[in-house]
Amino acid sequence: MVNKSSILKKLKAGDRNIFKAYTSHCRYKGKWHKGIYIRRLTEFAALFITR
Numbered sequence: 001m002v003n004k005s006s007i008l009k010k011l012k013a014g015d016r017n018i019f020k021a022y023t024s025h026c027r028y029k030g031k032w033h034k035g036i037y038i039r040r041l042t043e044f045a046a047l048f049i050t051r
Contacts, residue, residue: 006021007021007022016048018048019044022040022043022044023037023040023041023044025040026040
């Protein structure tokens with residue numbers, strides 16, 4: 001499943017502008033979930049902003 005990831009494709013192509021794609025994966029049972037969105041923001045900051 002990771003091989004089909006749009007985020008992985010962007011990173012392999014050298015595109016580091018993945019914020020929107022990364023934070024768009026915030027759904028639980030088909031509905032947008034605020035808690036997951038906040039978790040994605042935290043993960044994104046830890047992985048990409050602090051470096």
